[in-house]
Amino acid sequence: MSLLTAVYGMLFYAAILALVVGLFLKIWRYWKTPAPLKIPTTPAPTTCTGVVFRLTREVVFFESLFKSSKWTWVFGWIFHVSLALVVVRHLRYFQEPVWWPVTMIQPFGLYAGFGLLLGLAGLWARRFLVDRVRYISTPSDHLMLALLIAIGVSGMFMQYVAHTDIVAVKAFFLGLMRFHWQPLPADPALLVHLGLVAILMVIFPISKLLHAPGLFFSPTRNQTDNPREARHLAAWASALDK
Amino acid sequence: MATAAFETPPLKTYPVIPLVQAGAMSHLKPFVASEPIQKALGFPGELAEDWQSKAITKMGELLGKYRSLQVYMDACVHCGACSDKCHYFLGTGDPKNMPVARQDLMRKVYRRYFTFAGKYFPKLVGAVDLTRDVLDDWYSYYHQCSECRRCSVFCPYGIDTAEVTMAAREIMDSIGMGQKYSNEIIGKVHRIGNNLGIPGPALENTLEGLEEDTKDDTGIDIKFPLDVKGAEVLLITPSADFFSEPHVESLIGYAKVFHAAGISWTLSSMASEAGNFGMFIGNYEQLRTIALRIRQAALELGVKRIVVGECGHAWRVAYSFWNTLTGIGGGASDPFALALQSQLDSRFKQPTHICEFTDDLIQRGALQFDKEANDHRFITFHDSCNVARGSRMGDQPGGQFIIPRRIIQAVANHFHDMAPQTIGEATFCCGGGGGLLTDDLMELRVKGALPRMEALKQVVEEHNVNFMATICAICKAQFTKVLPYYGFNMGMVGGVHQLVSTAIRLGDR
Numbered sequence: 001m002s003l004l005t006a007v008y009g010m011l012f013y014a015a016i017l018a019l020v021v022g023l024f025l026k027i028w029r030y031w032k033t034p035a036p037l038k039i040p041t042t043p044a045p046t047t048c049t050g051v052v053f054r055l056t057r058e059v060v061f062f063e064s065l066f067k068s069s070k071w072t073w074v075f076g077w078i079f080h081v082s083l084a085l086v087v088v089r090h091l092r093y094f095q096e097p098v099w100w101p102v103t104m105i106q107p108f109g110l111y112a113g114f115g116l117l118l119g120l121a122g123l124w125a126r127r128f129l130v131d132r133v134r135y136i137s138t139p140s141d142h143l144m145l146a147l148l149i150a151i152g153v154s155g156m157f158m159q160y161v162a163h164t165d166i167v168a169v170k171a172f173f174l175g176l177m178r179f180h181w182q183p184l185p186a187d188p189a190l191l192v193h194l195g196l197v198a199i200l201m202v203i204f205p206i207s208k209l210l211h212a213p214g215l216f217f218s219p220t221r222n223q224t225d226n227p228r229e230a231r232h233l234a235a236w237a238s239a240l241d242k
Numbered sequence: 243m244a245t246a247a248f249e250t251p252p253l254k255t256y257p258v259i260p261l262v263q264a265g266a267m268s269h270l271k272p273f274v275a276s277e278p279i280q281k282a283l284g285f286p287g288e289l290a291e292d293w294q295s296k297a298i299t300k301m302g303e304l305l306g307k308y309r310s311l312q313v314y315m316d317a318c319v320h321c322g323a324c325s326d327k328c329h330y331f332l333g334t335g336d337p338k339n340m341p342v343a344r345q346d347l348m349r350k351v352y353r354r355y356f357t358f359a360g361k362y363f364p365k366l367v368g369a370v371d372l373t374r375d376v377l378d379d380w381y382s383y384y385h386q387c388s389e390c391r392r393c394s395v396f397c398p399y400g401i402d403t404a405e406v407t408m409a410a411r412e413i414m415d416s417i418g419m420g421q422k423y424s425n426e427i428i429g430k431v432h433r434i435g436n437n438l439g440i441p442g443p444a445l446e447n448t449l450e451g452l453e454e455d456t457k458d459d460t461g462i463d464i465k466f467p468l469d470v471k472g473a474e475v476l477l478i479t480p481s482a483d484f485f486s487e488p489h490v491e492s493l494i495g496y497a498k499v500f501h502a503a504g505i506s507w508t509l510s511s512m513a514s515e516a517g518n519f520g521m522f523i524g525n526y527e528q529l530r531t532i533a534l535r536i537r538q539a540a541l542e543l544g545v546k547r548i549v550v551g552e553c554g555h556a557w558r559v560a561y562s563f564w565n566t567l568t569g570i571g572g573g574a575s576d577p578f579a580l581a582l583q584s585q586l587d588s589r590f591k592q593p594t595h596i597c598e599f600t601d602d603l604i605q606r607g608a609l610q611f612d613k614e615a616n617d618h619r620f621i622t623f624h625d626s627c628n629v630a631r632g633s634r635m636g637d638q639p640g641g642q643f644i645i646p647r648r649i650i651q652a653v654a655n656h657f658h659d660m661a662p663q664t665i666g667e668a669t670f671c672c673g674g675g676g677g678l679l680t681d682d683l684m685e686l687r688v689k690g691a692l693p694r695m696e697a698l699k700q701v702v703e704e705h706n707v708n709f710m711a712t713i714c715a716i717c718k719a720q721f722t723k724v725l726p727y728y729g730f731n732m733g734m735v736g737g738v739h740q741l742v743s744t745a746i747r748l749g750d751r
Contacts, residue, residue, distance in 0.1 A: 026316070029312065030309060030312060030313055033305070033306060033307070033308070033309040033312050034307065034308075034309060035308070035309040035310060036307065036308065036526065036566070037562065037563055037566060038562045038563065038566065039310060039402065039405070039562065039632070041391060041394045041395055041400055041402065041631055041632075041667075042630070042631055042632060042633060042634055042639065042642070042667070043634065043639035043640040043642075043643075043667060044634075044639060045639065046637075046639060058398065058400075062398055064323070064395065064396055064397060064398050064400065065321070065323050065396075065398040067395065067396055067668075068323035068324070068327070068396035068397075068398075069322070069323050069396075072321055072322065072323055076321065076398075123321075126322065130322065130325075131261055131262045132259075132262055132322055132325040132326065132337065132340060133320070133321075133322035133325065135262050135264075135337045135340075135343065136320045136322060136325065136337075136340065136342050136343055136346065137320060138320070138366075138367060138368035139365070139366050139367075139368075140359070140366050140367045140368070141319075141320050143366070203359075206357065206358045206359050207359060207367075208316070208317070208318060208319045208320070210316040210317055211316075211317040211318070211319050211398075211399055214313045214314075214316055214317030214399055215317065215398070215399045215400070217309060217313045218310075218313055218314075218317070218399050218400040218401070219309055219310045219313075219400075220310070220391075220394050220400035220401075220402050221399070221400035225634055225639060227561060227562045227563070227564075227565050227566070227571065228561065228565060228571045228572055228573075228591055228592060228593070229571075229572055229573050230565075230572075230573040230574075231565045231566060231569065231571060231573055231574035231575075231576070231579050232565065232566050233566060233576075236307060237526065237566065238576075240527075240530060241576065241578040241579075242578075
């Protein structure tokens with residue numbers, strides 16, 4: 001086994017561990033932190049089903065962002081949908097046989113690569129062109145976009161400019177998953193691509209990428225509007241009644 | 243003390259998002275609470291030596307008690323969706339009045355002390371130590387937020403700056419840096435029973451005077467009962483309704499509605515205040531203690547229903563929090579809440595907003611109106627922020643927008659809404675909410691009213707509007723003060739029940 005294979009193999013084990021454990025700890029914290037008061041942003045659904053619909057609209061269509069800023073919505077939505085397609089397309093490298101939905105999505109996944117870059121470019125442009133957004137942008141905001149764009153560009157480079165030995169890459173990842181390591185091709189574009197993805201996985205639970213799980217725990221979005229019908233009590237608040 | 247001179251912003255024909263003007267409002271800070279004011283609420287009198295570590299400890303405590311704060315500190319991606327939504331930013335151009343930047347004042351401290359990235363790579367993620375300069379920025383800009391929640395409507399994750407502002411004020415109170423205006427008022431509620439500090443005998447006197455005045459006006463004996471045991475309804479209304487103009491006109495309106503419907507009611511001298519500034523300072527214990535007076539009054543007077551007068555944040559507290567804080571509501575199974583809920587009549591919504599109460603009577607045909615009596619008025623309706631985005635009326639989501647308008651249209655002939663992006667869930671704060679209704683913040687109040695004034699100007703020009711109805715004591719007081727800065731008559735603002743009062747037909751019962 002080459003040093004390269006060993007380093008990348010360990011890197012991905014570490015990255016997946018950081019992602020899963022980090023996210024678990026964060027979500028656990030969100031879960032156990034109480035929301036002592038009813039604070040849904042009204043008008044809000046009065047039933048649980050309504051809340052599920054509200055959250056679904058937020059997750060799938062970015063409803064609030066649409067109300068807020070059409071440009072941000074266009075670029076943000078294109079980016080996220082493209083990213084979802086691209087990620088699903090990549091599942092083929094982690095399974096044998098490949099699920100039929102993953103096979104079906106392949107052509108869309110390829111186009112989505114362009115959508116991903118377009119969306120990111122639009123979002124980055126706002127950080128320079130809109131003075132308000134320029135004011136609030138930190139170095140990490142720019143780096144995050146640079147990281148995602150670099151991942152997209154290195155991936156597209158392998159797709160359209162210089163193919164990598166994708167069969168060997170798949171064997172490498174299946175090997176990692178089955179604890180039966182296979183060699184990783186020493187292709188620079190591939191190594192850049194995989195290295196950056198590993199970085200993304202590691203920083204996910206310690207960065208603003210927490211907006212993904214955060215949305216589901218946001219009391220202004222996930223609470224039902226029924227404070228007069230049911231008494232809402234957190235443990236520390238109900239202790240005051242005694 | 244007079245505040246420094248400032249320029250009233252010009253009213254533009256079309257709303258324009260201002261360019262960022264860094265530091266435009268950094269000079270503005272409300273007066274700091276004195277030691278006696280702080281001590282009366284159990285807060286330290288002044289900044290102690292170790293204020294910094296105490297503040298961080300408090301922040302850690304709040305992060306563990308409020309899921310909202312914990313999630314909102316992590317979730318923001320700096321997308322900028324909220325950046326042009328705050329009336330204080332639109333009116334001042336100060337970038338720290340953009341909701342995201344206001345939150346970041348706390349977020350950068352959170353990152354420094356509570357996150358991996360901020361501890362080890364502070365520059366990268368914009369994390370900073372909690373220094374005296376940062377604390378001063380907090381004091382300034384967390385008192386330039388009216389907790390109106392407009393930003394939370396537009397945030398893709400529902401981040402509510404009000405939650406962050408409340409936490410910041412709670413932290414500042416806990417280290418001895420409270421705001422004079424809010425904390426002085428909370429002290430008055432505890433000491434005297436209401437925000438204005440009206441003692442029981444003065445209140446009784448005022449109500450007698452109102453009975454005489456109303457008798458002179460209408461020729462009918464309309465009662466303003468106080469502390470009547472066994473009354474059907476306990477009315478909880480902002481104390482401004484007793485003394486201030488135009489507030490008192492709505493109080494007369496409520497009395498006429500009760501009279502015309504033949505429903506017995508009473509005010510309480512102990513709980514003579516609907517407002518609850520405990521919410522403004524984000525202190526759960528204060529919020530709860532203030533609300534408990536109403537529970538106690540309801541139990542002592544043995545009432546069947548609790549109705550709340552025209553007050554925005556009070557209705558948010560009553561609608562959204564009273565059941566949690568005091569058991570005023572329905573559906574409880576614990577002994578503390580049941581002690582009250584078994585007394586209240588569960589056929590009615592508890593608590594009921596006075597607009598729900600009046601609207602229900604109108605829908606059932608129990609009230610009659612001479613709409614022509616309001617023909618001299620061309621009316622628009624200002625949705626108050628806390629009612630719009632922190633509560634509801636009626637059974638359907640959005641009832642808080644429909645019901646007050648339905649009342650206005652039942653009692654008057656001329657009604658015109660302002661531009662859709664300035665009403666309903668997107669309504670603008672009056673500029674004086676959230677504990678900012680104080681003369682030391684007049685510059686902020688005037689500039690923060692700009693978006694509402696522009697929307698008003700449009701309906702004034704297009705529909706000759708001369709009356710802006712609202713259902714909030716703070717909105718009424720704020721507009722009375724700032725309308726003249728923009729060339730409008732201060733008498734243009736009034737209550738929905740002021741309109742009801744003008745048109746209602748009173749049979750002599």
